Amino acid sequence: xxxxxxxxxxxxxLSKNCAITEIKKFKKDEIITTYLIRRNxxxxxxxxxxxxxxxxxxxxxxxxxYLKKNDVFGEAFYKIHTNRELFVVAKKDCEVLMLPYxxxxxxxxxxxxxxxxxxxxxxxxxxxxxxxxxxxxxxxNKSIKGKLLSYLNNLAIENxxxxxxxxxxxxxxxxxxxxxxxxxxxxxxxxxxDKIISKNKNKITIxxxxxxxxx
Amino acid sequence: xxxxxxxxxxxxxLSKNCAITEIKKFKKDEIITTYLIRRNxxxxxxxxxxxxxxxxxxxxxxxxxYLKKNDVFGEAFYKIHTNRELFVVAKKDCEVLMLPYxxxxxxxxxxxxxxxxxxxxxxxxxxxxxxxxxxxxxxxNKSIKGKLLSYLNNLAIENxxxxxxxxxxxxxxxxxxxxxxxxxxxxxxxxxxDKIISKNKNKITIxxxxxxxxx
DNA sequence: AAAAATCTGTTGTAAAAACAACAAAAACAA
DNA sequence: TTGTTTTTGTTGTTTTTACAACAGATTTTT
Numbered sequence: 482x483x484x485x486x487x488x489x490x491x492x493x494x495l496s497k498n499c500a501i502t503e504i505k506k507f508k509k510d511e512i513i514t515t516y517l518i519r520r521n522x523x524x525x526x527x528x529x530x531x532x533x534x535x536x537x538x539x540x541x542x543x544x545x546x547y548l549k550k551n552d553v554f555g556e557a558f559y560k561i562h563t564n565r566e567l568f569v570v571a572k573k574d575c576e577v578l579m580l581p582y583x584x585x586x587x588x589x590x591x592x593x594x595x596x597x598x599x600x601x602x603x604x605x606x607x608x609x610x611x612x613x614x615x616x617x618x619x620x621x622n623k624s625i626k627g628k629l630l631s632y633l634n635n636l637a638i639e640n641x642x643x644x645x646x647x648x649x650x651x652x653x654x655x656x657x658x659x660x661x662x663x664x665x666x667x668x669x670x671x672x673x674x675d676k677i678i679s680k681n682k683n684k685i686t687i688x689x690x691x692x693x694x695x696x
Numbered sequence: 697x698x699x700x701x702x703x704x705x706x707x708x709x710l711s712k713n714c715a716i717t718e719i720k721k722f723k724k725d726e727i728i729t730t731y732l733i734r735r736n737x738x739x740x741x742x743x744x745x746x747x748x749x750x751x752x753x754x755x756x757x758x759x760x761x762y763l764k765k766n767d768v769f770g771e772a773f774y775k776i777h778t779n780r781e782l783f784v785v786a787k788k789d790c791e792v793l794m795l796p797y798x799x800x801x802x803x804x805x806x807x808x809x810x811x812x813x814x815x816x817x818x819x820x821x822x823x824x825x826x827x828x829x830x831x832x833x834x835x836x837n838k839s840i841k842g843k844l845l846s847y848l849n850n851l852a853i854e855n856x857x858x859x860x861x862x863x864x865x866x867x868x869x870x871x872x873x874x875x876x877x878x879x880x881x882x883x884x885x886x887x888x889x890d891k892i893i894s895k896n897k898n899k900i901t902i903x904x905x906x907x908x909x910x911x
Numbered sequence: 912a913a914a915a916a917t918c919t920g921t922t923g924t925a926a927a928a929a930c931a932a933c934a935a936a937a938a939c940a941a
Numbered sequence: 942t943t944g945t946t947t948t949t950g951t952t953g954t955t956t957t958t959a960c961a962a963c964a965g966a967t968t969t970t971t
Contacts, residue, residue, distance in 0.1 A: 535833070545833050560826045606821060611775045613828045618750070618760050620835040621874050625928070652948060659836050661929050666950060693752065840958075867918060876959045881920060897919075
């Protein structure tokens with residue numbers, strides 16, 4: 482069950498074969514799409530980073546999640562359930578593959594691009610599902626400490642090492658874990674005081690064997 | 697983009713056509729599957745209710761999420777990221793469609809069951825994704841009040857009415873929102889005192905126009 | 912029909928987290 | 942390189958939440 486498919490590898494096919502699909506570029510902070518006005522499109526992030534966010538009545542931004550290379554997104558993955566819009570915003574300069582939903586299956590039969598895309602779409606979606614599932618599991622921790630330990634434990638496994646770097650800023654991490662940043666800093670400090678981890682900026686070393694026992 | 701497919705409608709095809717796939721029954725509290733030992737199976741819940749949970753070293757259960765009729769699940773939707781097992785447990789008596797992953801695409805060509813299944817699998821998965829996305833959005837609320845209001849607001853939209861019933865027990869709701877039940881009860885009481893909602897057991901009436909402005 | 916289990920509801924207390932207000936360091940842009 | 946913005950880091954205060962301990966109502970099981 483390999484799932485290492487990179488969309489960029491076959492995008493060059495696109496320019497040669499497919500007239501329907503297009504790639505659009507977005508500058509930092511530009512709105513890529515919204516989720517309330519139904520656009521019947523699917524999107525794949527080819528380059529850059531983006532996030533899905535909601536804005537409340539006071540203009541506060543709440544980040545639902547971050548999107549990275551190869552992530553699929555679009556309203557197809559969401560049900561309408563509020564009168565407030567969801568925005569996908571470019572966090573850095575982005576390149577986005579725009580896929581009109583209705584043409585997904587009935588493009589030209591010879592279109593190598595669509596053949597390859599359809600073959601790999603399930604895997605792209607499964608990857609996305611795995612990401613969301615993972616975040617959900619993080620968020621089922623009731624305490625900041627629990628969220629942190631789950632997150633760090635996972636990073637250690639991914640890096641196959643007890644020494645690793647947190648790949649996002651600590652501010653972003655606080656957003657991702659849905660906690661106040663300064664409260665998170667206090668917990669990080671406590672983890673150091675208790676000799677469970679050591680830390681220098683974003684560099685972490687895990688000192689205990691089984692982090693999850695510490696929750 | 698209709699997504700109302702019900703697996704049960706074509707399950708009778710199964711018994712006539714397909715020798716590979718099987719349906720298993722599970723009694724309440726039985727373990728349907730685990731997610732760490734790779735079984736390379738996908739599952740569809742035909743009847744009953746189940747939940748995905750993790751147990752910590754003290755035996756405390758943490759529910760990652762609930763599964764309902766037509767939900768697809770299995771380790772394909774998850775990445776391995778911890779040394780502690782995930783369990784799918786029957787909450788009520790269940791009927792589960794067991795789909796060995798490798799046979800998904802190469803069953804007998806005449807097998808109407810697999811043809812129909814493959815045609816509808818993407819929609820089943822998208823439904824699942826929508827559910828998880830929705831829950832994630834709920835969990836991005838920092839306060840119990842915010843979680844409650846998002847949840848209730850959604851129910852009002854789904855029911856197309858300001859009067860509706862919470863379809864799960866309040867204990868389950870607290871689990872779902874990842875908050876302490878008694879703390880949630882206090883917030884529910886406060887919402888009543890502030891005349892934002894009225895409530896009798898699980899029956900809710902929303903008294904304000906735009907709940908999300910109250911967060 | 913009785914017993915057991917689950918669910919709703921309440922209260923007080925302890926613990927945790929959010930919020931606010933800064934300062935220094937680092938990264939980025941003009 | 943200088944100014945601007947973002948990020949890391951710390952500390953006190955206030956608010957929120959979890960936890961514990963109940964009791965009555967409801968549902969499920971035997």
